Amino acid sequence: MNKSNFYPETVIVIPTYNEADNLPLIVKEISSLGISNVGFIIVDDGSPDGTGIVADKLSDKFQGFFKVIHRKEKMGLGTAYVEGFMCALENKAKKIIQMDADFSHPPKELLSMNNLLDTKDIVVGSRYIDGGGVDPNWSLLRKSISSFGNFGIRLLMGLEVRDVTSGFKGYNSRVFEKVILSKLKLKGFGFQAEVAYWCQRENLMIAEHPYIFIDRKLGMSKMSFGIILEALFKLLLIRIRG
Numbered sequence: 001m002n003k004s005n006f007y008p009e010t011v012i013v014i015p016t017y018n019e020a021d022n023l024p025l026i027v028k029e030i031s032s033l034g035i036s037n038v039g040f041i042i043v044d045d046g047s048p049d050g051t052g053i054v055a056d057k058l059s060d061k062f063q064g065f066f067k068v069i070h071r072k073e074k075m076g077l078g079t080a081y082v083e084g085f086m087c088a089l090e091n092k093a094k095k096i097i098q099m100d101a102d103f104s105h106p107p108k109e110l111l112s113m114n115n116l117l118d119t120k121d122i123v124v125g126s127r128y129i130d131g132g133g134v135d136p137n138w139s140l141l142r143k144s145i146s147s148f149g150n151f152g153i154r155l156l157m158g159l160e161v162r163d164v165t166s167g168f169k170g171y172n173s174r175v176f177e178k179v180i181l182s183k184l185k186l187k188g189f190g191f192q193a194e195v196a197y198w199c200q201r202e203n204l205m206i207a208e209h210p211y212i213f214i215d216r217k218l219g220m221s222k223m224s225f226g227i228i229l230e231a232l233f234k235l236l237l238i239r240i241r242g
C-alpha cells in the first residue's frame with residue numbers, strides 16, 4: 001500500500017517517553033479491535049530506552065496509516081499532543097483520540113469512544129461517572145488525593161465535566177480550530193483541564209464515557225507533586241484572565 005496517499009478516519013495519538021515494552025503491545029491490541037480505518041501517530045521524545053526505534057519498526061510493519069514524530073528531548077506532554085494533533089489534521093483524520101501508552105487507558109473503550117465521536121464534538125474517558133473508577137489496588141489516601149484534586153480543579157475552573165484531568169480523550173476534527181489550535185497555553189499536566197475549560201467555553205457537545213484507570217505494569221510514571229502544583233497555579237491564571 002502507498003502510505004502517503006492513505007488517509008485515516010480515526011487516528012490514535014500516543015505520546016511516549018520510555019515505553020519500549022508497552023508500545024508494541026498496545027498497538028497490537030488497538031489494531032485488533034476492528035475500528036474502521038484506524039491509524040497511529042506516536043510522538044516520542046528521544047526516549048533513552050529506544051522507544052523511537054521500536055516505533056519506527058512498528059510503522060514499517062503496519063498496514064495502514066502510522067506516523068512517528070521524533071523529538072530530540074523530553075519536551076512535555078502538552079506540546080507532544082499538539083504536534084500529534086497537527087499531524088493528524090494534516091493527514092485529514094476525522095476523529096482524533098489521545099491516550100497513554102501504558103495501558104492505564106484500556107484500549108477496549110476505544111470502540112465506544114470512537115462511535116460517540118460520530119455525533120459529539122468531544123468524548124472524555126471518565127473515571128468519575130457511574131461505571132468509571134480507579135485501580136482497586138490504590139490506597140484510600142491515593143484515591144482521595146486523586147478525587148479531591150479533580151474536584152478542586154473542577155471548582156477552580158467552574159467545569160461541568162466530571163473528569164477534568166483525563167488524558168483519555170477524543171475529538172471530532174471539526175472542533176480543533178476553535179479549541180486546540182487557537183487557545184491553549186499550558187504544556188504540562190494542566191493541559192487536560194485547559195482543554196476541558198475551552199471546550200466548555202465554546203459550548204461544544206461533550207460526552208463522558210466511563211473507564212477504569214489501571215496502574216501501569218511496565219515502566220515508570222513521570223508524574224510529580226511539583227508538576228501538579230504548577231498546573232493549579234497556571235490554571236487559576238487562565239480562569240482569571242480568560
Ligand SMILES: Nc1nc2c(ncn2[C@@H]2O[C@H](COP(=O)(O)OP(=O)(O)O)[C@@H](O)[C@H]2O)c(=O)[nH]1
Nearest residue numbers: 015016017043045075076080100101221222223
Ligand atoms: N512525548 C512525550 N511523552 C511523554 C512525556 N511524559 C510522559 N509521556 C507519555 O505520556 C503518557 C503518560 O505518562 P505517564 O508517565 O504514564 O503519566 P502518569 O500515568 O500520569 O503517571 C505515557 O504514554 C508516557 O510515555 C513527554 O515529556 N513527552
Ligand SMILES: [Mg+2]
Nearest residue numbers: 100102104216
Ligand atoms: Mg501512566
